[in-house]
Amino acid sequence: MTRSGAFCPRCGDPIESDPGERPGQPDARDPDSVLCDACYFEEFDLVDAPDRIEVRVCSQCGAVHRGNRWVDVGAEDYTDIAIEETSEALGVHVDATDVSWQVAPEQVDRNTIRMHATFSGVVRGTAVTEEVVVPVKISRETCQRCGRIAGGSYASTVQVRAVDRTPTDEEMERAEAIAHEVVADMEATGDRDAFVTEVGEDDDGLNIKVSTTNIGKQIANRIVGEFGGTFSDSETLITEDEDGNEVYRVTYAIRLPPYRPGEVIDPEDGDGPVLVRSVQGNLKGTRLKTGKDYEASFEAGDAPDARRLGDRSDGVETTLVAIEDAHAVQVLDPETYEAKSIPRPKYLDADAETVPVLKSRAGLHVLPSDADETNDE
Template identity: 30%
Template sequence: MEIRTAFCPRCGAPSGGDGLCDRCRVAGTRWLECAPRAIHISCPTCGAIRHGQVWTDSEKEREEIAPALALSAVRLHPEVRRPTFQVTVRELSGNRSIAEVEVSGHLFGEQVRDRCTLELVWQKEQCTRCNRIAGSYHEGVVQVRATGRRLTGRELREAEQIANEIESTHQAEGDRLSFISDLRVTRDGLDIVVGSQAIGLGIAQAIAARLGGRYSTHPKLVGEKAGRPIYRVTYLVRLFPYLRGDVVRVQDTDLEVVSVEGHHLRAVDLQTGRTRTVRENEEKRLIGHSSEAIDALVAYIDGDVIGLLDPETGQTLVVSRPGWLNVRAGDQVRALRDGDRLVVLG
């Protein structure tokens, strides 16, 4: 029996095959390659990062990004097994760092280790969103108005909060151009300037649904781009004239509004405690909102009437006793002032 031993043609060592031994194969292979530089592009205003043409929001600091950026420039031979990397970064200037990448692993069964050095370039470029905001670019305005009255402070706060929530949702979904570029309280209500029609519509719908109202859209042709018409849209949100908690007088009854449903109100009769519907065309007068109620002392109870001590004048006012009201002399009740009357809320 003949034992065939192959020898490496380069170093003469046994090779176990026809060609070079493992060590000479490794020596003849460029298994680690490093690009001379890796470029990172971020927005100086908001910190977003650009990959190709796509901007992504990022909260990461340079120290966190640098190792991955350096490794993005490293190419390994596909036969390298179990590679491990060690990256050391040295700052050169505001827009330059030097990264040293040390790689070890296994190639053709031999342990390998090598290192390379590259430059990290930190470029600044304004992102599409910040660019649009800076240029006052917008695609629409959401105008929030109340019908026949001013917006209350609570409505203003809630409308603003809803708008911000909708913006966060769009941003979180990667729709970066759906931003709010301005939000201002005017004499008439609230104006929300938006970067896209998608967010404009979303805000208008949400405010109308949650605060009670209707919205309408009013597009206006403002120009043309690449043969396509450019519209700017006004989303007009009209909040209903009455609010939940409003106390209104209809004919000779005092009612507290419990819900607003388009053309009519659901309201509690403050005398009987019963709920009824008030149609849009019924004449009504606003007394105030339940949140403005004052505390009044029950001075006495006498059959169907109670004597209430007016905290402002110190005089006792006689009001008819609501059937549902369970009080004793000395108790406090909440009441709304209506001229020289006090309307008992409970």
């Protein structure tokens, strides 16, 4: 060993080497760098650890409070969260190199995890190992989002209605599913203000209360985009915030079209029944007499004047008796079992033994199969 000619200011022993040449001692200007190894290690702590760590978690949704906000972590077991919080809270001495560590969590009770952390490193050319035990306390409370949900907070209502009818169960179920899909999309972007507060039915249709006006508008747009129809919005003043700004709730009133895809209607044009295919924009369908395409006029839009005759689901299979000519076939009446001549639409399969038919006040008509509904005129 070489002596530096310096002496330890604490014990007076000569120092073996110059402080700036010691391995693992990058900053010789550190006051402790002038100490001999014995004095240096006497008060040396490899790890700086807090006496205790508290992790705030929401007892409702499992979110973790970090900094000044709640973060969704999707954790059912908070051991990983405790390990992460512990690793961020522990500090390793700046003089240490080649540092490695491992942690062994010990579940004390439901709300306490004792973290046994073992660190090793090299300081002044000497291998150093230290173990610390840090208790992590899981503090369960209610996050702001869950508090708002529990309190019934909402900023907009989406009303699902229909023109001249009540929305079907399928339409209302799908509308509710769309609302949850929109919220899920917002949550995926990290928006914790997105939630459905309440869904309820009344005699007129479905009412969906949601947390923000933006979400309400997105839901209304998506429902109309899928089912057709229109929506309008109206504001209601409810209060003023702490800065004196007016706070409104917005109602988005959806009006679904009077007819649905799959319904059979009889427009007042004398050309016979139509199986509705679409109500996006102008109503479109298939003529049951000819199999040709039908589209309502621009003025009529999705609500042409027509009688409801039934639904595709009302159709029943019956025997195809004979092909009379290019415009007529004979089938068995599904109620009387008499052979009847009815119009032959172009989508009818002449080789079929049975065909689906709908009997209504407009007569007996052959229904198209799913593949037939897009036939050209």
